[in-house]
Amino acid sequence: MTTPTKTATLTLNDQTYDLPVLTPTLGPDVLDIRKLYAQADVFTFDPGFTSTAACESAITYIDGDKGELLHRGYPIEQLAAESSYIEVCYLLLYGELPTAEQLADFRGRVSRHTMVHEQMHYFFRGFRRDAHPMATMVGVVGAMSAFYHDSTDINDPWQREVASIRMIAKLPTIAAMAYKYSVGQPFVYPKNSLDYAGNFLHMCFAVPAEEYVVNPILAKALDRIMMLHADHEQNASTSTVRLAGSSGANPFACIAAGIACLWGPAHGGANQACLEMLREIGTVDRIPEYIAKAKDKNSGFRLMGFGHRVYKNFDPRAKVLKESADEVLELLGIHNNPTLQVAKELERIALQDEYFISKKLYPNVDFYSGIILDAMGFPTSMFTPIFAISRTVGWIAQWKEMIAEHNQKIGRPRQLYVGEPMRNYVGVAKR
Numbered sequence: 374m375t376t377p378t379k380t381a382t383l384t385l386n387d388q389t390y391d392l393p394v395l396t397p398t399l400g401p402d403v404l405d406i407r408k409l410y411a412q413a414d415v416f417t418f419d420p421g422f423t424s425t426a427a428c429e430s431a432i433t434y435i436d437g438d439k440g441e442l443l444h445r446g447y448p449i450e451q452l453a454a455e456s457s458y459i460e461v462c463y464l465l466l467y468g469e470l471p472t473a474e475q476l477a478d479f480r481g482r483v484s485r486h487t488m489v490h491e492q493m494h495y496f497f498r499g500f501r502r503d504a505h506p507m508a509t510m511v512g513v514v515g516a517m518s519a520f521y522h523d524s525t526d527i528n529d530p531w532q533r534e535v536a537s538i539r540m541i542a543k544l545p546t547i548a549a550m551a552y553k554y555s556v557g558q559p560f561v562y563p564k565n566s567l568d569y570a571g572n573f574l575h576m577c578f579a580v581p582a583e584e585y586v587v588n589p590i591l592a593k594a595l596d597r598i599m600m601l602h603a604d605h606e607q608n609a610s611t612s613t614v615r616l617a618g619s620s621g622a623n624p625f626a627c628i629a630a631g632i633a634c635l636w637g638p639a640h641g642g643a644n645q646a647c648l649e650m651l652r653e654i655g656t657v658d659r660i661p662e663y664i665a666k667a668k669d670k671n672s673g674f675r676l677m678g679f680g681h682r683v684y685k686n687f688d689p690r691a692k693v694l695k696e697s698a699d700e701v702l703e704l705l706g707i708h709n710n711p712t713l714q715v716a717k718e719l720e721r722i723a724l725q726d727e728y729f730i731s732k733k734l735y736p737n738v739d740f741y742s743g744i745i746l747d748a749m750g751f752p753t754s755m756f757t758p759i760f761a762i763s764r765t766v767g768w769i770a771q772w773k774e775m776i777a778e779h780n781q782k783i784g785r786p787r788q789l790y791v792g793e794p795m796r797n798y799v800g801v802a803k804r
Contacts, residue, residue: 375395375396375397375403375429376395377393377394377395377405378394378395378396379394380392380393380394381394381404383409383413385413385415388413390409390412390413392404392405392406392409393405398434399434399436399443400434400436403426410787416787416789418789422612422786426607427607427612427615427784428607428615428775428778429778430606430607430771430774431445431468431774432444432445432465432604432606432767432770432771432774433445433465433604433605433606433767434446434606435605435606435683435684437681437683437684437685437686438685438686439686440684440686440687440688440689441689442605442689442690444461444464444465444603444604445464445465445468445469447464447470448689449601449689449690449693450689450692450693452464452600453597453600453601453690453693454693456470456600457568457569457596457600458569458570458596458597458599458600458603458763459476459479459480459483459568459569460476461600461603461766462479462483462541462603462766463475463476463479465603465604465766465767465770466537466766466769466770466773482538482542483538483541483542483569484542484565485542485565486538486539486542486543487542487543487545487546487563487565487572488543488546488562488563489520489543489546489547489550490520490521492520493513493516493520493547494550494560496512496513496516497509497513497550497551497554500512500554502554502555502557503555504554504555505555505754506548506551506552506555506754506755506757506758507632507635507636507754507757507758507761509551509554509555510544510547510548510551510632510758510761511629511632511633511636512629513547513550513551514540514544514547514625514628514629514632515625515626515629516625517539517540517543517625518623518625518626521536521539521625523535524536524539524624525623525624525625527618527621527623527624527776533624533773533776536623536624536625537624537769537773540624540625540628540765540769541765541766541769544761544762544765545563545569545572545573545576545762546563546576548573548755548758548759548761548762549561549573549576549577550576551758552577552755552758553576553577555754558580559580559581561575561576561577561579561580561581562576563575563576564576567587568592568596569596569599570592570593570595570596570599571587571589571592573595573759573762574587574591574592574595574749575587577751577755578750588704590700590701590704591701591704591749593697594697594698594700594701594745594749595745595749595759597693597694597697598694598697598742598745598746598759598763599759599762599763600763601690601693601694601738601742601763602690602738602742602760602763602764603763603764603766603767604764604766604767604770604771605683605764605767606683608640609634609635609637609639609640610631610632610634610635610640610641610764610768611631611764611767611768611771613630613631613633613634614627614628614630614631614768614771614772615771615772615775615784616630616784617630617631618772618775618776619775619781619782619783619784620783620784621783624769624772627768627772628765628768628769628772631761631764631768632761635757635760635761635764636757641757641760641761641764642756642757643677643678643739644678644738644739644740644742644743644746644756644757644760645743645753645754645756645757646677646739647677647678647739647740647743648712648743648744648747648753648756649677649753650676650677650678651712651715651716651719651743652712654715654719655711655715656711656714656715657711657714657715657718660715660718660719660722663676664722664726668728676719676723676734677739677740678736678737678739678740678743679723679729679734679735679736679737679740680732680733680734680735680737681737684737685733686733687733687735688735688736688737688738690737690738691735691736691737691738691740691741694738694741694742694745695736695741697741697745698741698744698745698748701745701748701749702744702748705748712747713744713747713748716740716744719736720736720740723735723736724736742756743756746759
């Protein structure tokens with residue numbers, strides 16, 4: 374627990390109240406208002422919780438003004454250049470980078486849990502063929518507690534560990550099955566000789582009729598996408614997982630809640646919305662029209678994939694992913710695709726136009742991830758499921774951290790009530 378280093382004084386109705394000030398390792402000081410309601414009979418009002426710290430965490434730190442993203446203190450740029458998704462998973466879960474032996478053991482444990490219970494195949498058949506893969510994932514992940522009820526006791530550290538490994542291992546399999554089901558192809562079983570990203574590509578694109586060889590450049594690009602999306606502090610879906618977990622819900626239910634929240638176009642669906650916008654623009658000659666609309670405050674239009682709510686300078690993940698985007702497009706020889714031509718021209722304008730520069734509307738991670746996934750052959754409906762796979766480890770790490778808190782309480786936000794005051798009921802005949 375953070376120890377107060379100083380106090381701030383609040384004056385209200387001629388009364389003064391001393392509020393402890395907590396100092397984090399990094400970031401601004403935090404006013405501790407936990408006793409404010411009991412002492413002063415007032416709440417704070419903070420729609421969207423943009424100025425409220427709801428928890429203590431040692432996992433991820435973001436400085437939006439500087440464009441910094443740290444996992445357990447390590448800059449995302451260094452991890453993306455030197456590490457792998459599985460190694461970052463270990464780092465997020467256990468707090469330190471693994472030794473070679475620890476990494477091999479962790480990778481082996483994940484590999485041995487990639488298959489799903491065979492009866493889950495029948496569960497998929499209850500969905501319509503045209504169901505969105507995210508809808509399928511919400512249902513199937515939520516139902517995992519029915520198939521793996523031996524790892525639902527949140528008070529048992531070993532069961533928490535088993536559930537964590539199972540979800541990291543099985544989410545790619547479930548997502549690939551959702552995709553295969555939506556396109557009418559047979560499920561492809563995981564292949565544990567492949568790495569994490571390569572295995573997912575194999576399950577999505579292999580068919581029993583012929584051999585599928587995973588391209589290492591594509592696998593590396595997907596691994597990097599997963600790594601860059603692994604955790605992002607207290608965003609909407611992570612907060613949802615923590616809120617669900619605060620009630621004592623089983624881990625599978627909590628992650629299903631996170632997936633449902635991630636589905637929103639303002640969150641995990643942003644890269645899909647970005648690609649759909651590029652397709653709406655259609656051709657390079659129409660870009661000036663959309664640039665003008667973006668600059669017009671009254672148009673109601675905004676360019677998807679540019680700027681970020683947290684990053685007020687640049688998205689550090691976007692810098693890394695731009696390199697992967699260039700590598701993938703070069704590998705696949707995609708130069709004449711109209712959508713990608715629009716994307717490249719928009720990128721050029723955003724990096725040079727004074728309007729975008731002054732407002733710091735740089736291309737963000739959603740812009741580049743959508744381009745890469747589209748080039749790989751994924752339909753837009755699979756963009757958010759891939760995000761969910763990536764973010765699962767962050768959700769689990771945050772959930773486990775919350776469970777371990779000695780003073781953990783069920784989440785219960787307050788409200789500013791603006792409805793009718795108390796009034797008496799009137800019978801229907803007298804209304």
